[in-house]
Amino acid sequence: xxxxxxxxxxxxxxxxxxxxxxxxxxxxxxxxxxxxxxxxxxxxxxxxxxxxxxxxxxxxxxxxxxxxxxxxxxxxxxxxxxxxxxxxxxxxxxxxxxxxxxxxxxxxxxxxxxxxxxxxxxxxxxxxxxxxxxxxxxxxxxxxxxxxxxxxxxxxxxxxxxxxxxxxxxxxxxxxxxxxxxxxxxxxxxxxxxxxxxxxxxxxxxxxxxxxxxxxxxxxxxxxxxxxxxxxxxxxxxxxxxxxxxxxxxxxxxxxxxxxxxxxxxxxxxxxxxxxxxxxxxxxxxxxxxxxxxxxxxxxxxxxxxxxxxxxxxxxxxxxxxxxxxxxxxxxxxxxxxxxxxxxxxxxxxxxxxxxxxxxxxxxxxxxxxxxxxxxxxxxxxxxxxxxxxxxxxxxxxxxxxxxxxxxxxxxxxxxxxxxxxxxxxxxxxxxxxxxxxxxxxxxxxxxxxxxxxxxxxxxxxxxxxxxxxxxxxxxxxxxxxxxxxxxxxxxxxxxxxxxxxxxxxxxxxxxxxxxxxxxxxxxxxxxxxxxxxxxxxxxxxxxxxxxxxxxxxxxxxxxxxxxxxxxxxxxxxxxxxxxxxxxxxxxxxxxxxxxxxxxxxxxxxxxxxxxxxxxxxxxxxxxxxxxxxxxxxxxxxxxxxxxxxxxxxxxxxxxxxxxxxxxxxxxxxxxxxxxxxxxxxxxxxxxxxx
Amino acid sequence: xxxxxxxxxxxxxxxxxxxxxxxxxxxxxxxxxxxxxxxxxxxxxxxxxxxxxxxxxxxxxxxxxxxxxxxxxxxxxxxxxxxxxxxxxxxxxxxxxxxxxxxxxxxxxxxxxxxxxxxxxxxxxxxxxxxxxxxxxxxxxxxxxxxxxxxxxxxxxxxxxxxxxxxxxxxxxxxxxxxxxxxxxxxxxxxxxxxxxxxxxxxxxxxxxxxxxxxxxxxxxxxxxxxxxxxxxxxxxxxxxxxxxxxxxxxxxxxxxxxxxxxxxxxxxxxxxxxxxxxxxxxxxxx
Numbered sequence: 004x005x006x007x008x009x010x011x012x013x014x015x016x017x018x019x020x021x022x023x024x025x026x027x028x029x030x031x032x033x034x035x036x037x038x039x040x041x042x043x044x045x046x047x048x049x050x051x052x053x054x055x056x057x058x059x060x061x062x063x064x065x066x067x068x069x070x071x072x073x074x075x076x077x078x079x080x081x082x083x084x085x086x087x088x089x090x091x092x093x094x095x096x097x098x099x100x101x102x103x104x105x106x107x108x109x110x111x112x113x114x115x116x117x118x119x120x121x122x123x124x125x126x127x128x129x130x131x132x133x134x135x136x137x138x139x140x141x142x143x144x145x146x147x148x149x150x151x152x153x154x155x156x157x158x159x160x161x162x163x164x165x166x167x168x169x170x171x172x173x174x175x176x177x178x179x180x181x182x183x184x185x186x187x188x189x190x191x192x193x194x195x196x197x198x199x200x201x202x203x204x205x206x207x208x209x210x211x212x213x214x215x216x217x218x219x220x221x222x223x224x225x226x227x228x229x230x231x232x233x234x235x236x237x238x239x240x241x242x243x244x245x246x247x248x249x250x251x252x253x254x255x256x257x258x259x260x261x262x263x264x265x266x267x268x269x270x271x272x273x274x275x276x277x278x279x280x281x282x283x284x285x286x287x288x289x290x291x292x293x294x295x296x297x298x299x300x301x302x303x304x305x306x307x308x309x310x311x312x313x314x315x316x317x318x319x320x321x322x323x324x325x326x327x328x329x330x331x332x333x334x335x336x337x338x339x340x341x342x343x344x345x346x347x348x349x350x351x352x353x354x355x356x357x358x359x360x361x362x363x364x365x366x367x368x369x370x371x372x373x374x375x376x377x378x379x380x381x382x383x384x385x386x387x388x389x390x391x392x393x394x395x396x397x398x399x400x401x402x403x404x405x406x407x408x409x410x411x412x413x414x415x416x417x418x419x420x421x422x423x424x425x426x427x428x429x430x431x432x433x434x435x436x437x438x439x440x441x442x443x444x445x446x447x448x449x450x451x452x453x454x455x456x457x458x459x460x461x462x463x464x465x466x467x468x469x470x471x472x473x474x475x476x477x478x479x480x481x482x483x484x485x486x487x488x489x490x491x492x493x494x495x496x497x498x499x500x501x502x503x504x505x506x507x508x509x510x511x512x513x514x515x516x517x518x519x520x521x522x523x524x525x526x527x528x529x530x531x532x533x534x535x536x537x538x539x540x541x542x543x544x545x546x547x548x549x550x551x552x553x554x555x556x557x558x559x560x561x562x563x564x565x566x567x568x569x570x571x572x573x574x575x576x577x578x579x580x581x582x583x584x585x586x587x588x589x590x591x592x593x594x595x596x597x598x599x600x601x602x603x604x605x606x607x608x609x610x611x612x613x614x615x616x617x618x619x620x621x622x623x624x625x626x627x628x629x630x631x632x633x634x635x636x637x638x639x640x641x642x643x644x645x646x647x648x649x650x651x652x653x654x655x656x657x658x659x660x661x662x663x664x665x666x667x668x669x670x671x672x673x674x675x676x677x678x679x680x681x682x683x684x685x686x687x688x689x690x691x692x693x694x
Numbered sequence: 695x696x697x698x699x700x701x702x703x704x705x706x707x708x709x710x711x712x713x714x715x716x717x718x719x720x721x722x723x724x725x726x727x728x729x730x731x732x733x734x735x736x737x738x739x740x741x742x743x744x745x746x747x748x749x750x751x752x753x754x755x756x757x758x759x760x761x762x763x764x765x766x767x768x769x770x771x772x773x774x775x776x777x778x779x780x781x782x783x784x785x786x787x788x789x790x791x792x793x794x795x796x797x798x799x800x801x802x803x804x805x806x807x808x809x810x811x812x813x814x815x816x817x818x819x820x821x822x823x824x825x826x827x828x829x830x831x832x833x834x835x836x837x838x839x840x841x842x843x844x845x846x847x848x849x850x851x852x853x854x855x856x857x858x859x860x861x862x863x864x865x866x867x868x869x870x871x872x873x874x875x876x877x878x879x880x881x882x883x884x885x886x887x888x889x890x891x892x893x894x895x896x897x898x899x900x901x902x903x904x905x906x907x908x909x910x911x912x913x914x915x916x917x918x919x920x921x922x923x924x925x926x927x928x929x930x931x932x933x934x935x936x937x938x939x940x941x942x943x944x945x946x947x948x949x950x951x952x953x954x955x956x957x958x959x960x961x962x963x964x965x966x967x968x969x970x971x972x973x974x975x976x977x978x979x980x981x
Contacts, residue, residue, distance in 0.1 A: 004850070264850065265851075265853050273795065
């Protein structure tokens with residue numbers, strides 16, 4: 004889009020401002036000047052500047068001596084200097100407009116194939132329109148003309164300088180501020196939200212948004228812009244790298260750039276990382292709730308463990324961990340702990356983007372480290388309850404859509420009084436607001452400082468893990484003084500280390516809900532599957548173990564590292580175990596869901612699969628075999644998760660877990676150590692039933 | 695420490711990793727093809743090219759009942775050719791480009807439609823049966839390329855007009871002038887939400903002549919065709935004297951969009967040059 008840009012002198016200082024509706028700004032500043040009884044000056048620099056350039060102008064602004072005496076020519080010179088190379092060529096089609104009518108006399112095809120002509124046709128039709136207005140004097144003629152002429156699309160139609168219109172606009176601005184509270188939305192998304200929640204505003208909210216931004220209710224940002232901070236020296240490694248602008252919504256570097264008809268620039272940058280949520284580009288308006296809203300609420304302190312357990316029906320281990328988390332929620336906010344263990348690491352963290360919040364306060368974090376099958380979901384209920392009863396807003400983010408759909412009815416049952424919004428790709432509740440939001444990870448990008456408590460489920464699972472974009476989104480969704488609770492059975496190593504070092508508040512749930520210890524993996528030596536497929540006799544040791552499991556009537560998971568191994572392995576196993584149904588499934592299998600259901604119903608007895616089934620599948624009475632356990636594709640976390648499929652039901656708590664591999668690797672060792680360590684803690688704390 | 699060490703190990707891994715880049719369309723890390731920008735061999739091989747169209751009118755790869763209808767004879771354009779069949783994969787590609795706005799697809803789609811223009815150029819002399827007249831050295835080519843416009847509203851929302859990008863792209867590759875002849879006169883809503891009859895109805899008044907395009911048309915019409923007219927036999931003068939316009943769009947479904955545009959261009963040509971134009975259509979996909 005294109006936007007008006009002006010310089011304003013108010014209370015002794017100059018600043019550059021963007022405006023969606025310049026009339027609102029004129030009236031606002033004149034009123035302010037009258038109110039303060041001081042002089043002021045507005046210089047309209049450009050009525051329609053490409054939004055990206057306007058951002059650049061505003062960010063790079065530094066007051067210069069004598070600006071008060073500058074005339075329009077001097078201001079123009081300054082604008083040209085400030086925009087530098089961004090001004091040349093097609094960036095400013097008004098200046099360099101190729102004359103198409105002149106071109107036809109030459110009839111040179113090359114002239115027509117330039118984009119410039121098209122850009123100027125849709126870009127700025129009117130030329131630069133400029134004026135200077137000293138607020139204590141009579142307004143220039145252009146100002147009156149501006150107020151009188153019909154307004155552009157998206158703006159309020161009424162004559163704004165009348166009292167009734169001003170009042171109506173003020174009401175609209177307040178409404179807009181309220182509707183967009185805690186949001187971070189592109190203009191198109193904001194419009195969709197208004198279509199649903201306030202149809203009277205939809206399509207005509209520019210004027211209201213401008214007033215709301217002047218009032219400080221709303222921040223008007225750009226989808227993609229350079230970091231506000233001036234580039235500082237960041238050591239020799241950083242120096243050679245070109246600094247690309249960043250997406251303000253997802254924090255990634257904006258790697259794309261293309262000619263844009265909306266702003267007329269030939270290299271309008273856009274973000275390729277979050278295209279799925281609608282394109283964020285240098286000239287798209289990003290509406291954001293103003294930072295520094297109400298402080299985050301805290302949970303009430305002093306609930307006894309017994310009361311919590313009784314109210315929510317938790318086991319001893321669950322109750323202790325939930326109470327530790329509740330104490331954390333009752334704590335006053337602390338500074339800066341979300342940025343990592345030590346301060347000096349911060350510059351290296353990717354996806355840093357704009358600063359966390361005012362005064363360097365960042366949300367504080369808590370890790371709830373619960374073994375597989377411990378009943379994590381039940382444990383978050385007391386935490387949700389504690390914040391909700393203080394009228395706080397809570398977000399539960401989970402990586403998978405089916406978890407959202409499964410969790411929603413359970414939460415609705417536990418909190419019947421609360422409005423629950425479930426968000427996922429294609430959800431119909433996209434624009435609704437509620438106290439309790441249940442969302443898949445990408446939906447977090449539509450929020451800004453909205454929640455008092457953010458609970459992130461399965462922190463180490465696929466979309467979060469190593470994705471700076473989602474970490475950025477999660478940080479922005481939480482209030483600056485809010486709280487984070489991470490749930491994981493297998494936290495990533497940096498977090499484990501922080502927990503061990505004591506810099507990260509955490510609680511462990513070392514035992515399953517049924518009170519039996521976790522099955523400890525046993526090891527058998529087996530050649531790699533690659534080789535076994537060529538020489539099936541080598542599979543004998545594995546087959547013996549599998550037969551034992553099948554004969555003790557257990558359901559058998561056999562995990563392999565490669566999809567291509569599944570079919571040949573299934574063929575071999577079918578020949579050996581003729582009496583049992585053997586199937587294989589992978590991410591490429593369209594019948595996956597059906598096969599998992601059949602496996603659960605004990606129709607299929609042996610299922611050969613990959614890591615896609617490592618999480619979230621609960622099959623009673625199951626044994627787990629992991630072939631090629633030394634593969635680099637199985638890290639500590641996935642080994643622990645796969646081992647966690649065994650012995651989950653209280654009828655058969657002692658399932659078997661077998662790591663079959665030619666080598667004993669560090670990941671396997673660590674996985675076993677983690678499992679035995681948890682069992683030891685459980686025994687020590689007396690959580691185990693048989694001890 | 696962990697951030698630094700992981701940065702270093704990542705760097706070493708990148709050095710040791712097999713060569714390859716991320717394929718634009720399937721996302722796997724692979725060696726990319728040379729001829730199709732940004733995609734891997736596997737994706738390139740699964741492009742459903744329309745090598746030999748079954749229907750000579752609309753360029754469909756399979757039999758085409760539409761072109762056998764009575765009203766199809768009254769169409770304002772001669773024929774359509776498309777690069778690919780619009781299958782699920784192509785639908786996904788176009789959606790990525792057009793609706794998601796991933797403009798890295800532009801280069802790929804341009805190359806694909808340019809390929810279609812090349813084969814159209816080979817096919818045309820045989821089809822029109824005038825290969826003996828123009829001689830083997832002279833290839834069939836349109837006098838100018840134009841494209842199906844989108845409404846200003848859609849243009850602002852999307853930031854680009856996919857048909858325009860395709861037209862500009864092939865204009866550059868084949869050294870042909872690209873002239874915007876039409877503008878969208880009203881907002882007709884998204885075509886993909888409509889039935890066949892609704893589409894035909896809403897199309898009737900959707901396009902207006904572009905004034906600058908008109909002037910260029912008048913100029914090209916006078917100059918470009920007067921040279922060729924001289925040597926032609928009297929019975930073929932009418933066909934040869936006509937201006938050859940190639941209209942470009944992303945997808946051809948019922949042909950109603952192209953037909954309406956072609957009708958408008960016929961009127962404009964009649965007005966500016968005094969003779970109807972030969973309008974051909976080139977689209978990226980044929981559904």
